[in-house]
Amino acid sequence: MFYPTAGQFKTSYQADHALFPVRQDAILLGVIAVLAFVVFPLTANEFTFRALLIPVLIYSLAALGLNILTGYAGQLSLGTGAFMGVGAYACYKLVSIFPEMNIVVAIALSGFFSAAIGVIFGLPSLRIKGFYLAIATLAAQFFLVWLFQKWGWLYNYNASGAIQVPNIDLFGITVAGPRATAVAQYYFVLCTVCVITLFAINITRGRIGRMWKAVRDMDIAAELVGINLMRAKLTAFFVSSYIVGIAGALFVFLWRGAAEANLFDIPLSFRVLFIAIIGGLGSVLGNYLGAILIVALPVIISTVPEAFGLPIGSATVEHLNVMIIGALIITFLIVEPHGLARFWAVIREKFILWPFPH
Amino acid sequence: MDILNGILVKPFADMAAAPDFLLQVLWEGLVGGVLYALIALGFVLIYKSSRIFNFAQGIMVVFAALTLVGLYEKGLPAFIALPLTLVVMLVLAMTIERVVLRPLVNQPDIILFMATIGITLFLIGFGELIFGGENKVMITEQLMIPTGSFVFELFGGFVSIEQKDLTAVVGAVLLVAGLLVFLNKSKIGRAIRALGDDHQAALSVGISLSTIWVIVWFIAGVIALATGIVWGARAGVSFALEVIAFKALPVLMLGGLESVMGAIIGGLAIGILEKVFEIYWGQPLLGGNTEAWFAYMLALLVLLFRPQGLFGEKIIERV
Amino acid sequence: MNPRPDPRQLATPGDGIAKGDVLLDVRNVSLAFGGVKAITDISLNVLKGEIRAIIGPNGAGKTSMLNVINGFYTPQQGTIVFRGKERRSMKPHQAVGQGIARTFQNVALFKGMSTLDNIMAGRSVLMKRNIGWQMLWHGPALREEIEHREKVEEIIDFLEIQHIRRTPVGKLPYGLQKRVELGRALAMEPTLLLLDEPMAGMNLEEKEDMSRFIIDVNQQRGTTIALIEHDMGVVMDLSDRVVVLDYGKKIADGTPDEVKGNQDVIDAYLGVPH
Numbered sequence A: 001m002f003y004p005t006a007g008q009f010k011t012s013y014q015a016d017h018a019l020f021p022v023r024q025d026a027i028l029l030g031v032i033a034v035l036a037f038v039v040f041p042l043t044a045n046e047f048t049f050r051a052l053l054i055p056v057l058i059y060s061l062a063a064l065g066l067n068i069l070t071g072y073a074g075q076l077s078l079g080t081g082a083f084m085g086v087g088a089y090a091c092y093k094l095v096s097i098f099p100e101m102n103i104v105v106a107i108a109l110s111g112f113f114s115a116a117i118g119v120i121f122g123l124p125s126l127r128i129k130g131f132y133l134a135i136a137t138l139a140a141q142f143f144l145v146w147l148f149q150k151w152g153w154l155y156n157y158n159a160s161g162a163i164q165v166p167n168i169d170l171f172g173i174t175v176a177g178p179r180a181t182a183v184a185q186y187y188f189v190l191c192t193v194c195v196i197t198l199f200a201i202n203i204t205r206g207r208i209g210r211m212w213k214a215v216r217d218m219d220i221a222a223e224l225v226g227i228n229l230m231r232a233k234l235t236a237f238f239v240s241s242y243i244v245g246i247a248g249a250l251f252v253f254l255w256r257g258a259a260e261a262n263l264f265d266i267p268l269s270f271r272v273l274f275i276a277i278i279g280g281l282g283s284v285l286g287n288y289l290g291a292i293l294i295v296a297l298p299v300i301i302s303t304v305p306e307a308f309g310l311p312i313g314s315a316t317v318e319h320l321n322v323m324i325i326g327a328l329i330i331t332f333l334i335v336e337p338h339g340l341a342r343f344w345a346v347i348r349e350k351f352i353l354w355p356f357p358h
Numbered sequence B: 001m002d003i004l005n006g007i008l009v010k011p012f013a014d015m016a017a018a019p020d021f022l023l024q025v026l027w028e029g030l031v032g033g034v035l036y037a038l039i040a041l042g043f044v045l046i047y048k049s050s051r052i053f054n055f056a057q058g059i060m061v062v063f064a065a066l067t068l069v070g071l072y073e074k075g076l077p078a079f080i081a082l083p084l085t086l087v088v089m090l091v092l093a094m095t096i097e098r099v100v101l102r103p104l105v106n107q108p109d110i111i112l113f114m115a116t117i118g119i120t121l122f123l124i125g126f127g128e129l130i131f132g133g134e135n136k137v138m139i140t141e142q143l144m145i146p147t148g149s150f151v152f153e154l155f156g157g158f159v160s161i162e163q164k165d166l167t168a169v170v171g172a173v174l175l176v177a178g179l180l181v182f183l184n185k186s187k188i189g190r191a192i193r194a195l196g197d198d199h200q201a202a203l204s205v206g207i208s209l210s211t212i213w214v215i216v217w218f219i220a221g222v223i224a225l226a227t228g229i230v231w232g233a234r235a236g237v238s239f240a241l242e243v244i245a246f247k248a249l250p251v252l253m254l255g256g257l258e259s260v261m262g263a264i265i266g267g268l269a270i271g272i273l274e275k276v277f278e279i280y281w282g283q284p285l286l287g288g289n290t291e292a293w294f295a296y297m298l299a300l301l302v303l304l305f306r307p308q309g310l311f312g313e314k315i316i317e318r319v
Numbered sequence C: 001m002n003p004r005p006d007p008r009q010l011a012t013p014g015d016g017i018a019k020g021d022v023l024l025d026v027r028n029v030s031l032a033f034g035g036v037k038a039i040t041d042i043s044l045n046v047l048k049g050e051i052r053a054i055i056g057p058n059g060a061g062k063t064s065m066l067n068v069i070n071g072f073y074t075p076q077q078g079t080i081v082f083r084g085k086e087r088r089s090m091k092p093h094q095a096v097g098q099g100i101a102r103t104f105q106n107v108a109l110f111k112g113m114s115t116l117d118n119i120m121a122g123r124s125v126l127m128k129r130n131i132g133w134q135m136l137w138h139g140p141a142l143r144e145e146i147e148h149r150e151k152v153e154e155i156i157d158f159l160e161i162q163h164i165r166r167t168p169v170g171k172l173p174y175g176l177q178k179r180v181e182l183g184r185a186l187a188m189e190p191t192l193l194l195l196d197e198p199m200a201g202m203n204l205e206e207k208e209d210m211s212r213f214i215i216d217v218n219q220q221r222g223t224t225i226a227l228i229e230h231d232m233g234v235v236m237d238l239s240d241r242v243v244v245l246d247y248g249k250k251i252a253d254g255t256p257d258e259v260k261g262n263q264d265v266i267d268a269y270l271g272v273p274h
Helices: A023-043 A048-074 A081-099 A103-126 A131-150 A182-205 A209-219 A219-224 A229-256 A266-279 A287-307 A316-334 A339-353 B003-017 B021-050 B055-071 B078-104 B108-133 B163-185 B187-197 B199-204 B210-237 B239-254 B261-286 B294-305 C006-009 C062-069 C092-098 C114-123 C131-136 C140-156 C175-185 C204-220 C232-238 C255-262 C265-271
Strands: A167-170 A173-176 B147-152 B158-164 C023-034 C036-047 C051-055 C077-080 C085-087 C100-103 C192-196 C224-228 C241-246 C249-254
Touching: A023 A182, A048 A081, A048 A182, A048 A209, A048 A229, A048 A266, A048 A287, A048 B210, A081 A103, A081 A131, A081 A229, A081 A266, A103 A131, A103 A167, A103 A173, A103 A229, A103 A316, A103 B294, A103 C077, A131 A266, A131 B239, A131 B294, A173 A182, A182 A209, A182 A229, A182 B239, A182 C131, A209 A219, A209 A229, A209 C114, A209 C131, A219 A229, A219 B163, A219 C092, A229 B163, A266 A287, A266 A316, A266 A339, A266 B108, A287 A316, A287 A339, A316 B078, A316 B108, B003 B261, B021 B055, B021 B158, B021 B163, B021 B187, B021 B239, B021 B261, B055 B078, B055 B108, B055 B210, B055 B239, B078 B108, B078 B210, B147 B163, B158 B163, B163 B187, B163 B210, B163 B261, B187 B210, B239 B261, B261 B294, C023 C062, C023 C224, C036 C051, C036 C062, C036 C077, C036 C241, C036 C249, C036 C265, C051 C062, C051 C204, C051 C232, C092 C100, C100 C175, C114 C175, C131 C140, C140 C175, C175 C192, C175 C204, C204 C224, C204 C232, C232 C255, C241 C255, C241 C265, C249 C255, C249 C265, C255 C265
Parallel strands: C051 C224, C051 C241, C100 C192, C192 C224
Antiparallel strands: A167 A173, B147 B158, C023 C036, C023 C077, C077 C085, C241 C249
8 A cells, every 4th residue: 555566667777776666665765854854953952952863863873884894794893882982083183183174074084093993903803703703893992992091192181081072163054062053963963874874875785785795694605706705804894984983973073072981981882782783783774773762762761651650760760771672682683683674674565565465 | 222121121020029019919810810710601601502602691790799789788698698699590590591592592693692682781770770770798798708818928028818819719619610520420511511512412312402501591690699799799799890791701712612621711811911911011001901901902812813712622614 | 738828818718728628627636634635636627618527425525626626725735727827725716716616515605685686796706896986876886786787687587586586595495595506606607617516405307407507508608517416317417527536536537438337436336345
């Protein structure tokens, strides 16, 4: 009923390779785009921007980066938080050394720093596999956070040890720093996330994406069909860390406004990992669904019981939140190991075949 | 030259100049290493018997210690709280087997690993909800653990050894010895080892998978409780203990996922080396706190040369 | 002995090796794992355009032989000359670059990917556009993708697997998986195709289909094929020449009829004590 695909025939491979071979998908995305670009900015208040919309976008982007490495290329990473940190500190140094630099350029460049560090810590993946590789990313995690604390140059030797985002303008509008408005920051993040997502989709559906998936599914066979394992794995580390680094720069510059080293510690890595798992490994869409769930969950837990006249303390909210996320992960792995993205795929399939049951 | 001197000469000169202090450092490292080894041992047991990389082992330590202290604070005497905590760990093992492992049997390793991360989060939230998130004091004296310290005069200085640390080391040795006897001599122990090699074969000799999993997770829980008591006595009981769970990972990698001996030697080696590195190199040269990453970097370096760990089984690739 | 040829000539597909010339020459190769000898001093060659069978009882070293040929194992002794170029050790992906493709005894497909993607993955080596173009999915990258898609669709038509184009291969029955795997190997446009038990576990009908595909590949595409197979009827019908291995040694080499009459071969299969 909603998704009749009968009658939509492809007459060329080009048409079959379009971003949305099914017309209804394009319509649905159009509706979401209108919501994101027009409706939300007109209706949202400061709290909604800062507590929901902006974090959802930034966490989605970080999860997308991780998903490329873990979901597409099959290399488990437990160090996402630290790589976000590299992006954030690199952006901070770029902005303080070259105050005239355009913020878009600074953020785009900062991704290359995290990408380079990502490749260095990805090198062991050529020899170490599976769980053993997790140790390499954990080494990166703990070493980098330690470095953020000890290397004063990174935070300009501030007495507080924290980095503070200055006011930064883009085309006359303040987008970062204490003076920036939530709407401006939201648009900035939204546009960045849209562009990077489009690039990521294109990479994952082409030759490089197939190489990654081949390495993930069976690395020996991938090598024997002529895929250079080293190159495939290192590009995955590069692209993944680049995106994660950008997410880290946005995280500090467009949302938190300030950061200490321990912000990038292991809980952040895990939060991003959960988003990727709950959303669905090996899917682009899943990152958004997972981020919505993980960001919205504490808000729901604190507001819903209140609506029923049962106010609960903020500590209890936090504990319940952690507990429910744990239970959700287990539930998802049992019911649908491919996460929310697969749920949507199943529902969509049902709509396409409707009213026939199979 | 100053830097070279600081790296290559001065640390050793310092060691030679104050051998009593070096001994003290080694002892502290050893005690830390015993704890790492205990946690890693829990990992290895579960990995050997079910190929599950149990991320929750560290949080089980915290959970066991919290339960013990929590029950005591609720007014139960220590000699009742202790067995009751064991019961809780058994119930936990059974619940995990029923709710998590059984539905996920035959799933890829990575899925099971993620599930144990889920267990970790659940236990953190659950534990904090019931016992609160604040730091607690381990009921050391009530458990009849001596708290004084022995002081030895050596090399013109002195070395101080706390009795609870000594108890920890002795207790760990006894626990490991008992475990090895159990694994090698008892019927169930042999079954656990058989399971690690081949599920089908183990099942065909008439061993119930569920029973074994419950037993293995319970043993891991007992080890967790022992670790929790010892570590709690040193540092208090709180979720900050989680970090030692992460420490167990490099220990495992160093020792090889499947080797009990590897876990023990890896744990002791990392405990001692990270302490020595911190005191003689980390603090003077790098601003300290190198224990945060030393173990991982060491494990990473070792893995680059031996991808299966020091004691792991060699991987032969075939098609 | 051929004089060492000009390497630039080797880079081109039409490398001057005519049908019936030696394409692959395996010279005195020995391979051991620790103390276990898998292959002992075996020499054999494959002529361009022929179907060459390697047979022998279980554990005779057949699969090890294929693994040596495509660079997965490095032999302790001996050399391999492919298209006139000599080598001792190489990475498997380099072997693919030289034009050697293979299938596996136990299907080694990418289970999470569709049939189409699996076969497209076989063309990874032939696709060149860099990540910058890939990101944009326009111009050269899109043209390249479509160009290769057309080639892949030809293979899909040839193997009659149009209906499973979008199905994840993990969900396909075994016989079809074997066919997809052949498709992936063909997508690499190999000069030499190595097939490791292409018909294992198939029923009669599937075997007939597979035989037909193998003969068509050999005759229409001119691909040289070396295959391992246990079904003697199939081997004797398909192949131009057969080499027989037993306990890592070569015991016979020749046309199917010659091999059939060889006393050593009969002994090896009937089990005469060594």
